[in-house]
Amino acid sequence: MNKYINYSKSNGIATITLQRSLAYNSLNHEMAIDFQRALDKAGAESDVRVVVITGTGKAFCAGQDLNEMVGPKAPSIKTVLTNNHDPIVRKIRSIKKPVIAAVNGVAAGAGAVFALACDLVIATESSSFIQAFSNIGLTPGSGSTHFLPRLVGIQKAMAILLLGEKISATEAERIGMIYKWVKDETYENEVHQLALHLSQLPAHSLMLTKMALNQSWSNDLENQISLENDFKCMAGESDDYHEGINAFFTKRKPQFNKHKTHYQDSTTQPLPPVRPLFPTKNKVDSNFSMVS
Structure with missing residues (x-):
């Protein structure tokens, strides 16, 4: 510089x-x-x-x-x-x-x-x-x-x-x-x-996590839970999330960040339709649990 x-x-x-x-x-x-x-x-x-x-x-x-x-x-x-x-x-x-x-x-x-x-x-x-x-x-x-x-x-x-x-x-x-x-x-x-x-971690998820933590300093519990729900739905729409889930079931290391992360996107935009939490093409192991 x-x-x-x-x-x-x-x-x-x-x-x-x-x-x-x-x-x-x-x-x-x-x-x-x-x-x-x-x-x-x-x-x-x-x-x-x-x-x-x-x-x-x-x-x-x-x-x-x-x-x-x-x-x-x-x-x-x-x-x-x-x-x-x-x-x-x-x-x-x-x-x-x-x-x-x-x-x-x-x-x-x-x-x-x-x-x-x-x-x-x-x-x-x-x-x-x-x-x-x-x-x-x-x-x-x-x-x-x-x-x-x-x-x-x-x-x-x-x-x-x-x-x-x-x-x-x-x-x-x-x-x-x-x-x-x-x-x-x-x-x-x-x-x-x-x-x-x-x-090497999913950039979109990290961005939303950072934003949620920053908002937690001024939010009450109800508003923070609402924000977390919105952000989790947004993350659930990402290619990185579906890559992570598919990698888990195929027992391989996920390859994140293959698509552009829109760091400048406003989180006030309407949320996209939410896809199922688990891709339907994968059979979920009955012994599997995810800590949210």
Whole structure:
């Protein structure tokens, strides 16, 4: 994309790499805008099924470059949030494909929020997370107070944000803030294998599952059950579902994603007629059960 953002693509996996390592991948305006463009690109490209966000050097992202915030031409805090940080979080959340934060070092300030906005966070053992806004007289931003309580509970979130303490990767996994930590020496392979595995799963089903989980944060039980029913019917209409069922009965590995997944389709469109849950050409084993 530019000197600060690298965008690469392989085997259905788009990797967005923050590469301002001398500044611990802290964001200036130019870098933030190109980060947003990379997210738009990953979300729009139909051959991309998984997005990985990572950094170079010793940091994932150290948040805002404070050097940009001083001097007579410094932008206002509101300008930086509105134009630089908040759109990144919104774009990460709106991508209908699994988004992995591959945290390779410190994730601080807005950088920590970017990681927590992702669907899965995998971090090296030496990584750490810190949101020390209180240490410089600021308050959390870009959704920090939205994500943290939902991930770790209100008490732990309160402690993390009020005290500004560094959270190790091992502690972050223990309290449910991230998916998992891995040894530094196996990190790259673990990230690749995770992304590759996701890319081989049925993209349409993953998209609907992600959307359902995101909606669960604001839905009550009845609305969530209704949404799940709608999404399950939509998934039941997909070629991937029928491929999965046929593969089960013929005892072979399913070959998903042979047809284009319409990531931009609106889920508010009328649902198509629902086919039977099991293809009629297959005889169902009386001992077979499916956990829904």
